[in-house]
Amino acid sequence: xxxxxxxxxxxxxxxxxxxxxxxxxxxxxxxxxxxxxxxxxxxxxxxxxxxxxxxxxxxxxxxxxxxxxxxxxxxxxxxxxxxxxxxxxxxxxxxxxxxxxxxxxxxxxxxxxxxxxxxxxxxxxxxxxxxxxxxxxxxxxxxxxxxxxxxxxxxxxxxxxxxxxxxxxxxxxxxxxxxxxxxxxxxxxxxxxxxxxxxxxxxxxxxxxxxxxxxxxxxxxxxxxxxxxxxxxxxxxxxxxxxxxxxxxxxxxxxxxxxxxxxxxxxxxxxxxxxxxxxxxxxxxxxxxxxxxxxxxxxxxxxxxxxxxxxxxxxxxxxxxxxxxxxxxxxxxxxxxxxxxxxx
Amino acid sequence: xxxxxxxxxxxxxxxxxxxxxxxxxxxxxxxxxxxxxxxxxxxxxxxxxxxxxxxxxxxxxxxxxxxxxxxxxxxxxxxxxxxxxxxxxxxxxxxxxxxxxxxxxxxxxxxxxxxxxxxxxxxxxxxxxxxxxxxxxxxxxxxxxxxxxxxxxxxxxxxxxxxxxxxxxxxxxxxxxxxxxxxxxxxxxxxxxxxxxxxxxxxxxxxxxxxxxxxxxxxxxxxxxxxxxxxxxxxxxxxxxxxxxxxxxxxxxxxxxxxxxxxxxxxxxxxxxxxxxxxxxxxxxxxxxxxxxxxxxxxxxxxxxxxxxxxxxxxxxxxxxxxxxxxxxxxxxxxxxxxxxxxx
DNA sequence: TTAAATTGTGAAAACGCTTACATTTAAAAC
DNA sequence: GTTTTAAATGTAAGCGTTTTCACAATTTAA
Numbered sequence: 001x002x003x004x005x006x007x008x009x010x011x012x013x014x015x016x017x018x019x020x021x022x023x024x025x026x027x028x029x030x031x032x033x034x035x036x037x038x039x040x041x042x043x044x045x046x047x048x049x050x051x052x053x054x055x056x057x058x059x060x061x062x063x064x065x066x067x068x069x070x071x072x073x074x075x076x077x078x079x080x081x082x083x084x085x086x087x088x089x090x091x092x093x094x095x096x097x098x099x100x101x102x103x104x105x106x107x108x109x110x111x112x113x114x115x116x117x118x119x120x121x122x123x124x125x126x127x128x129x130x131x132x133x134x135x136x137x138x139x140x141x142x143x144x145x146x147x148x149x150x151x152x153x154x155x156x157x158x159x160x161x162x163x164x165x166x167x168x169x170x171x172x173x174x175x176x177x178x179x180x181x182x183x184x185x186x187x188x189x190x191x192x193x194x195x196x197x198x199x200x201x202x203x204x205x206x207x208x209x210x211x212x213x214x215x216x217x218x219x220x221x222x223x224x225x226x227x228x229x230x231x232x233x234x235x236x237x238x239x240x241x242x243x244x245x246x247x248x249x250x251x252x253x254x255x256x257x258x259x260x261x262x263x264x265x266x267x268x269x270x271x272x273x274x275x276x277x278x279x280x281x282x283x284x285x286x287x288x289x290x291x292x293x294x295x296x297x298x299x300x301x302x303x304x305x306x307x308x309x310x311x312x313x314x315x316x317x318x319x320x321x322x323x324x325x326x327x328x329x330x331x332x333x334x335x336x337x338x339x340x341x342x343x344x
Numbered sequence: 345x346x347x348x349x350x351x352x353x354x355x356x357x358x359x360x361x362x363x364x365x366x367x368x369x370x371x372x373x374x375x376x377x378x379x380x381x382x383x384x385x386x387x388x389x390x391x392x393x394x395x396x397x398x399x400x401x402x403x404x405x406x407x408x409x410x411x412x413x414x415x416x417x418x419x420x421x422x423x424x425x426x427x428x429x430x431x432x433x434x435x436x437x438x439x440x441x442x443x444x445x446x447x448x449x450x451x452x453x454x455x456x457x458x459x460x461x462x463x464x465x466x467x468x469x470x471x472x473x474x475x476x477x478x479x480x481x482x483x484x485x486x487x488x489x490x491x492x493x494x495x496x497x498x499x500x501x502x503x504x505x506x507x508x509x510x511x512x513x514x515x516x517x518x519x520x521x522x523x524x525x526x527x528x529x530x531x532x533x534x535x536x537x538x539x540x541x542x543x544x545x546x547x548x549x550x551x552x553x554x555x556x557x558x559x560x561x562x563x564x565x566x567x568x569x570x571x572x573x574x575x576x577x578x579x580x581x582x583x584x585x586x587x588x589x590x591x592x593x594x595x596x597x598x599x600x601x602x603x604x605x606x607x608x609x610x611x612x613x614x615x616x617x618x619x620x621x622x623x624x625x626x627x628x629x630x631x632x633x634x635x636x637x638x639x640x641x642x643x644x645x646x647x648x649x650x651x652x653x654x655x656x657x658x659x660x661x662x663x664x665x666x667x668x669x670x671x672x673x674x675x676x677x678x679x680x681x682x683x684x685x686x687x688x
Numbered sequence: 689t690t691a692a693a694t695t696g697t698g699a700a701a702a703c704g705c706t707t708a709c710a711t712t713t714a715a716a717a718c
Numbered sequence: 719g720t721t722t723t724a725a726a727t728g729t730a731a732g733c734g735t736t737t738t739c740a741c742a743a744t745t746t747a748a
Contacts, residue, residue: 353705365705370706372706398705400704401706402704402706404706405706
């Protein structure tokens, strides 16, 4: 009820409580060696005077502010946002705060943001999303290596082998492979693959698609692999892309997509064209995001274990920060969640 | 290419460059009074030695870390996430970082989070979303008043009159009213209102619905105002709620909803029941989020100017931080975006 | 009892930077 | 060629904590 621009310091408290600042500091850090009575007295005075420790001074002394940097390309992406949310929550429960940084998709900018966070003295950085790893120009990933010299780096949905870097990801290759095989078993032969990112996991998923076709002796044609190059919020951009390949005469009886929003676009395409789903066209999405439930029919999707991975990521990070030896790689299996956009 | 746990300080630089630490500090803060040659020399040495200023020491001296706290209930909510993204980006462009804090929907927790941010010495706090204001228990809003004594508080999508609090919001009452009137003009008479939040803007929207009916001499029945009490990701929970009122015999020829995801649920309900949209049922959503485009038909929605408001919010905040006098209230008009879920 | 160990406390030196003030140096004015 | 003024730099005192080390007071052990 009392304080303004809180200028009350440890000195004021020490004076009022009749002890030295060292003792006050001790109760602040609940150091063991302080008489219960003194402690009580001091706590009381602090309360009364509305004392708020100065975080900067504290940081200067302790060399940590209990803050973790979270980087993500775009927090308005539902999927990434969910991860950020889960991570942030778990960290808070463990008394760490999060400094969020949305970097966009440009590598130069990612590097800059990471540097910035390090300069703000975060205790670690979490890179959320596979787009932090470049699969084409490997030197683009040097910024991670460099940063890892200063603080632990956590990767969600990507894998990068390097000292002080910890990767947690889903086995996207096999998850996609299973999804395709699921369709093959239902008799689908012309399976369209939709993707929108050449990120680390993007590449893995595509490999999974290819492997599945090969191993099932189905013809593999580049025509059936379509890159959707729109803004992720622009469903109609995706729909248009699909319509275009359709107009060109390409026919397909199933769609596997690297993201749920692509599956939604596929469904929208089907409804517009009057194609029956799942009878004439089966559709599978990826991420198992809430989006997959919003449509009618609902969309079968690969659950890539975001929730579990996020939790494990924080657990691993906490371990690392405590100086424990932790696994550098953690891989979870994806799970196909069957819904109405595929035949049961 | 060089540094490790950067222990190089301003002293090392000053020694190497043959100047005093004051001068080094001056180039760090690009103070004007320093000889260009000296500046160059120092910058060079800094570069060479891989100097990174210590943010804590800096903060202690300057009493600011150029960091803004952003609070939102749940960053995995597409709508809030978008706002967070826009704000974060605008702040970064102005050399401020953001400390993100997801509070959940409990008031006690909101208060705690805000205190925490203040203790971390943020320069201001932005509360994103109308759920930070309690319209029923007004004492629940004291935490804002209290916090405003320490730092400027920015409210997005809510309005709270108080010293050092700045509110930016959409005129939700009239926006909703217009939406309802739009339907009335098309001859709709039995308009269902769907809402899921009793937040500040939630209340305004509902008022708008009521006013519109009254002013158009349509009967106003509580049966037509349905509260949807599910988790926002649980579309099917909402669908079920609508189904229930339908099973009870309630009939309606239009739905106005306080959020796009409710409109999506309404559409899903209609498709399941075989009700034709927009012919037999017109649907209007709110927020004009990307979601509204994902369906077929696409959903008519009220654009509540999130983008404009976010931008204006940051502009206002920057003004406040520079000590300028800024308007405590900024209100934008909503815009109805017509799509296929209503007749043209 | 007395020596040794333990516990609680205080004094003062960091921590790495900013900045008011003092001082030197250079440029401008006369 | 002085004197005035301005520009560039240095000195040192903070900023609000933590923490080492020393010391006193209290137990415990012998």
